[in-house]
Amino acid sequence: MLQEKLQDVFNEPGCSTNQAKSEKERKKGCSKALKPGAAAGGCAYDGAMIALQPIADAAHLVHGPIACLGNSWDNRGTKSSGPQLYRTGFTTDMSELDIIHGGEKKLYKAIKEIVQQYDPPAVFVYQTCVPAMIGDDIEAVCKFAAKKLGKPVIPVMAPGFVGSKNLGNKLAGETLLDHVIGTVEPEVTTPTDICIVGEYNLAGELWLVKPLLDEIGIRILSCISGDGRYNEVAQAHRARLTMVVCSQALVNVGRKMQERWGIPYFEGSFYGVSDMSDTLRTMARMLVERGADKAIIDRTEGVIAREESRVWRRLEPYKPRFDGKRVLLFTGGVKSWSMVTALEGAGLTIVGTSTKKSTKEDKERIKKMKGEEFHQWDDLKPRDIYKMLRDSEADIMMSGGRSQFIALKAKVPWLDLNQERHTPYAGYDGIVNLCEEIDKTLSNPIWRQVRLAAPWESKPDSRPVGA
Amino acid sequence: MGTIQRFPHSAKAASTNPLKMSQPLGAALAFLGVDRCMPLFHGSQGCTAFGLVLLVRHFREAIPLQTTAMDQVSTILGGYENLEQAVRTIHERNAPALIGVATTGVTETKGEDMAGQYSLFRQRNPALAGLKLVFANTPDFSGGFEDGFSAAVTGIVEEVVQPSETTVKGQINVLAGCHLSPGDVEELRDIIESFGLSPIFLPDLSLSMSGRQPDDFTATSLGGVTVEQIAAMGASEATLVIGEHMRVAAAALELKTDVRSVFFDRLTGLEASDRLVRTLSELSGRPVPAKLRRQRETLVDAMLDGHFFYSRKRIAVALEPDLLYAVTSFLSDMGAEVIAAVSPTQTAVLEKLKAATVMVGDHSDVETLARDADLIVSNSHGRQGAARIGVPLHRMGLPMFDRLGAGLKVHVGYRGTRELLFEIGNLFLSREMDHDEHGHGHAHGHGDGHEHGQHCGSGSCGCSAG
Numbered sequence: 001m002l003q004e005k006l007q008d009v010f011n012e013p014g015c016s017t018n019q020a021k022s023e024k025e026r027k028k029g030c031s032k033a034l035k036p037g038a039a040a041g042g043c044a045y046d047g048a049m050i051a052l053q054p055i056a057d058a059a060h061l062v063h064g065p066i067a068c069l070g071n072s073w074d075n076r077g078t079k080s081s082g083p084q085l086y087r088t089g090f091t092t093d094m095s096e097l098d099i100i101h102g103g104e105k106k107l108y109k110a111i112k113e114i115v116q117q118y119d120p121p122a123v124f125v126y127q128t129c130v131p132a133m134i135g136d137d138i139e140a141v142c143k144f145a146a147k148k149l150g151k152p153v154i155p156v157m158a159p160g161f162v163g164s165k166n167l168g169n170k171l172a173g174e175t176l177l178d179h180v181i182g183t184v185e186p187e188v189t190t191p192t193d194i195c196i197v198g199e200y201n202l203a204g205e206l207w208l209v210k211p212l213l214d215e216i217g218i219r220i221l222s223c224i225s226g227d228g229r230y231n232e233v234a235q236a237h238r239a240r241l242t243m244v245v246c247s248q249a250l251v252n253v254g255r256k257m258q259e260r261w262g263i264p265y266f267e268g269s270f271y272g273v274s275d276m277s278d279t280l281r282t283m284a285r286m287l288v289e290r291g292a293d294k295a296i297i298d299r300t301e302g303v304i305a306r307e308e309s310r311v312w313r314r315l316e317p318y319k320p321r322f323d324g325k326r327v328l329l330f331t332g333g334v335k336s337w338s339m340v341t342a343l344e345g346a347g348l349t350i351v352g353t354s355t356k357k358s359t360k361e362d363k364e365r366i367k368k369m370k371g372e373e374f375h376q377w378d379d380l381k382p383r384d385i386y387k388m389l390r391d392s393e394a395d396i397m398m399s400g401g402r403s404q405f406i407a408l409k410a411k412v413p414w415l416d417l418n419q420e421r422h423t424p425y426a427g428y429d430g431i432v433n434l435c436e437e438i439d440k441t442l443s444n445p446i447w448r449q450v451r452l453a454a455p456w457e458s459k460p461d462s463r464p465v466g467a
Numbered sequence: 468m469g470t471i472q473r474f475p476h477s478a479k480a481a482s483t484n485p486l487k488m489s490q491p492l493g494a495a496l497a498f499l500g501v502d503r504c505m506p507l508f509h510g511s512q513g514c515t516a517f518g519l520v521l522l523v524r525h526f527r528e529a530i531p532l533q534t535t536a537m538d539q540v541s542t543i544l545g546g547y548e549n550l551e552q553a554v555r556t557i558h559e560r561n562a563p564a565l566i567g568v569a570t571t572g573v574t575e576t577k578g579e580d581m582a583g584q585y586s587l588f589r590q591r592n593p594a595l596a597g598l599k600l601v602f603a604n605t606p607d608f609s610g611g612f613e614d615g616f617s618a619a620v621t622g623i624v625e626e627v628v629q630p631s632e633t634t635v636k637g638q639i640n641v642l643a644g645c646h647l648s649p650g651d652v653e654e655l656r657d658i659i660e661s662f663g664l665s666p667i668f669l670p671d672l673s674l675s676m677s678g679r680q681p682d683d684f685t686a687t688s689l690g691g692v693t694v695e696q697i698a699a700m701g702a703s704e705a706t707l708v709i710g711e712h713m714r715v716a717a718a719a720l721e722l723k724t725d726v727r728s729v730f731f732d733r734l735t736g737l738e739a740s741d742r743l744v745r746t747l748s749e750l751s752g753r754p755v756p757a758k759l760r761r762q763r764e765t766l767v768d769a770m771l772d773g774h775f776f777y778s779r780k781r782i783a784v785a786l787e788p789d790l791l792y793a794v795t796s797f798l799s800d801m802g803a804e805v806i807a808a809v810s811p812t813q814t815a816v817l818e819k820l821k822a823a824t825v826m827v828g829d830h831s832d833v834e835t836l837a838r839d840a841d842l843i844v845s846n847s848h849g850r851q852g853a854a855r856i857g858v859p860l861h862r863m864g865l866p867m868f869d870r871l872g873a874g875l876k877v878h879v880g881y882r883g884t885r886e887l888l889f890e891i892g893n894l895f896l897s898r899e900m901d902h903d904e905h906g907h908g909h910a911h912g913h914g915d916g917h918e919h920g921q922h923c924g925s926g927s928c929g930c931s932a933g
Contacts, residue, residue, distance in 0.1 A: 034512060034536035037553030038560060043513025061481060065572040065607035067489035072517040074484075074848055075524065075868075087851060088831075093482035096609045099576060110481035129511055130572045130608065133542065160513035161539050161573060386684035402519075405529035409681055 014255035043160030047168020056080035064128030169249035184234035193221035195239035201226025205426035322347035330399035477828035484830035487811035490605035493615030498567030500670020510571030524868035572607030631701035644710025646790035650875035733793035734879035762881035783837035785809035807836035
């Protein structure tokens with residue numbers, strides 16, 4: 001069953017990278033084979049949790065030994081404007097006896113407890129490696145529990161060892177398609193209802209975008225899954241248009257919603273000024289094509305004109321401060337690339353990027369944008385990054401939290417671009433936030449001090465201290 | 468685990484807001500206290516990723532931690548090849564002095580024969596004979612953080628320590644349990660060295676996890692006790708064993724080396740510190756240095772000044788067992804009432820706890836038990852529940868991701884006890900002052916504000932939940 005599902009997600013007509021592969025290559029899946037002893041990154045369960053946990057009013061129950069939840073809960077900055085149940089960590093905490101006797105009864109009991117005590121609109125149950133190995137049939141348990149307790153109980157079949165975080169995202173999407181989307185009808189629909197897929201409201205990013213949509217007159221019928229509500233997600237099939245945000249991960253949801261309910265989708269991004277404007281424009285145009293009032297196009301252009309002029313005006317003061325400052329981007333995702341134009345617009349120079357997670361097409365795209373001279377590193381070892389920073393080849397590194405200490409230990413400014421950050425970077429205001437963060441850290445007076453020689457050392461750090 | 472089953476387990480099937488962390492994570496921390504070490508989880512890559520993030524958030528340090536990246540096929544067919552490949556890759560890339568392998572739920576459920584795999588690896592890789600390799604059985608589905616830490620330390624003792632015919636005068640071993648922060652270990656070193664003794668700590672987190680500034684990039688742990696020092700532990704005069712969960716490692720060490728052990732169940736509190744100082748004075752044959760005498764005096768003074776605020780305070784404590792024991796004992800020493808002591812796992816030390824309720828449970832149990840408490844002492848995960856019931860939280864233990872300097876907190880010896888006494892005492896004191904200033908009708912807004920991620924600014928309401 002799970003194997004069929006895996007082959008299904010490995011064949012993704014909506015993904016150009018995937019379609020460019022041969023049949024055989026496709027079967028191997030999207031993620032590169034992991035090298036034991038030199039691998040990094042989360043597992044499929046991690047990815048599934050990332051994609052679904054932002055559904056704020058649902059209970060999220062992890063069926064497995066303590067490691068899967070106990071070591072990981074409460075570590076993401078996805079925000080909710082209302083219910084907080086998603087922040088509660090539930091696990092069956094399987095013991096040795098559960099493994100010997102099977103964990104199905106305990107799982108049912110756990111679901112029942114949660115329903116009785118918290119009365120959530122739904123319970124998501126996450127499969128993990130150990131119960132998958134001993135053959136706990138969580139799909140059957142969920143079905144039984146749903147019938148008995150009169151509530152949707154949804155099995156999320158993405159045990160860690162099936163693959164990477166990205167695969168887990170996809171499997172979470174499949175879960176929603178199989179069990180959730182289309183199960184609830186909205187009370188009212190409007191011609192401008194949209195569904196946003198792959199936006200997790202990290203640091204409240206969605207709230208930088210939503211006011212603009214409100215102003216234009218576009219309604220977010222459901223967001224998968226930032227600041228999400230179970231019933232809203234279940235109504236997604238009545239949207240007029242789907243926007244797929246993190247395209248690599250959840251394009252399967254957009255495509256299948258189109259197949260099943262005829263909802264067109266587009267891939268867009270909220271990061272960066274021009275991408276943001278493009279997204280708003282596409283949204284309005286496609287809604288009008290589906291019969292929405294033409295007036296929203298004018299309203300959209302009005303908002304874009306106002307916001308763009310405002311954002312460039314607000315970025316102006318940073319220009320002289322950023323002049324000559326060089327940024328090393330060290331992120332896998334293409335999404336950061338939509339920020340690049342905006343950063344360059346604010347006067348920064350991007351010196352290079354890692355392309356470990358990028359596809360061949362991405363690399364071509366980057367080459368086209370930046371020219372042949374631009375550095376792209378496929379497998380840059382931490383030691384090499386450290387050396388580059390130490391040798392002052394960049395003034396600031398922007399990356400995920402995992403690599404922050406490479407920069408900090410080299411005594412070079414660093415900025416978090418990933419899920420642990422506390423500042424929202426989406427939308428027009430987000431780009432200003434980002435520049436403000438860069439400026440704050442670049443101009444902090446500690447950089448000169450921490451590079452000073454200790455009283456007992458004769459040789460000071462030789463780097464210029466203008467940062 | 469061969470422990471007593473006296474204290475009630477929470478009867479729930481769904482552990483809610485877990486206090487427990489898994490065994491491999493504890494093992495990783497122990498390995499991180501060895502210089503030039505690379506801990507390696509034998510399991511799926513997610514096992515490593517979660518552990519890594521948790522330790523990074525706590526220590527704010529780069530954490531070396533690798534994975535054998537087991538997938539479905541290798542899980543079913545057996546993980547030896549992944550293990551061998553991982554060890555060889557790590558050796559080629561990073562040339563560590565020691566690789567510490569911890570099993571996980573995945574490999575333990577399959578029933579990988581680690582002893583067999585060890586022999587097979589040695590047989591097939593004679594060129595790597597110089598590489599120290601420690602295997603620890605740390606299944607996710609039994610025991611917890613402390614047990615994993617203990618298993619790793621025991622493994623290191625068995626693999627690395629050498630018996631010695633001679634004794635080095637003044638050299639003593641310290642088996643430092645995971646309830647000691649890097650800051651605690653540093654403090655202990657200070658105290659021990661002030662008697663002219665030279666300690667070898669196993670593990671030594673003070674040298675690796677307290678904020679190093681390396682000259683070059685290292686992918687392995689930087690600092691910590693060296694493999695050579697561990698090997699030389701057999702030549703020590705005595706071993707100080709800190710914490711109940713270090714007993715197994717202590718027994719292994721004694722069996723191997725005949726170095727006698729002196730056991731300390733805790734080092735927080737006046738009498739506990741006195742015992743340490745007396746022992747060190749006897750071992751070294753030296754009088755207690757003036758510095759420690761002054762520190763004792765100030766601790767006594769702090770107790771006199773502080774006891775007003777502690778008397779009959781109702782406190783709930785939820786921490787790893789040995790830290791739970793140290794903290795609850797200290798609080799009772801100060802005249803507070805521990806109304807609830809919650810441990811993530813069953814262990815022998817729970818027998819000794821002085822608390823109205825002792826249970827094995829999670830943060831939601833704390834939330835229930837602490838409703839009319841004056842204070843909760845727990846890790847950062849306790850903040851959500853504490854905010855919901857409007858009880859201030861004092862953070863201790865791991866993970867502590869919403870405070871700077873989590874790894875450098877000190878609560879051992881006269882000085883550390885004094886620090887802890889002031890920190891908790893000040894929470895009570897500021898609350899009382901606030902009440903005096905606002906009048907008694909003032910309701911504290913501990914509830915909703917925090918839920919929505921708003922910080923309470925100065926924390927002057929005595930609330931440290933954020």
